[in-house]
Amino acid sequence: MTSSIVLALIFIDRGDLLLAALIFVITFAGSLGIISLILVKIPSDYFRESHSRDFASHHGPVFRWASIIGKNLLGAILVLLGIVMSLPGVPGQGVLTILLGIMLLDLPGKRRLEQKILKQPKVLKKINSLRHKFSKPPLLLD
Numbered sequence: 001m002t003s004s005i006v007l008a009l010i011f012i013d014r015g016d017l018l019l020a021a022l023i024f025v026i027t028f029a030g031s032l033g034i035i036s037l038i039l040v041k042i043p044s045d046y047f048r049e050s051h052s053r054d055f056a057s058h059h060g061p062v063f064r065w066a067s068i069i070g071k072n073l074l075g076a077i078l079v080l081l082g083i084v085m086s087l088p089g090v091p092g093q094g095v096l097t098i099l100l101g102i103m104l105l106d107l108p109g110k111r112r113l114e115q116k117i118l119k120q121p122k123v124l125k126k127i128n129s130l131r132h133k134f135s136k137p138p139l140l141l142d
Contacts, residue, residue: 039127039131040134040136044137044140047111047114072104072105072106074101080101085097096126099118099123102117127139
């Protein structure tokens with residue numbers, strides 16, 4: 001079994017290895033950048049019960065429903081990507097990507113799940129540290 005791995009590594013072109021490393025770096029930096037941007041831009045009271053979560057309520061019903069469906073599809077994709085990113089050796093911020101996905105989903109118990117993730121000291125500290133770097137107030141929780 002090990003000899004087949006060694007043979008496979010021998011036949012891997014350096015260009016392929018370089019391309020794989022480049023993809024790794026780009027996906028890691030891209031996911032980190034997008035997640036950071038969203039977490040900095042959301043209002044500090046976004047996770048409080050009092051924060052309104054009406055999505056596209058000022059548009060017509062067709063646009064509103066299409067937006068809600070698109071938002072939920074994107075949320076489901078982000079949750080799945082976050083789960084994959086949580087695996088060892090896969091680049092990206094898994095827990096934060098899962099949190100962003102959950103933020104987009106319309107699920108019963110969503111706020112409770114968001115709170116559970118955010119009440120993990122490492123997660124909240126990391127987010128508030130990032131927000132502080134951009135002169136944004138820390139997130140407020142219920």
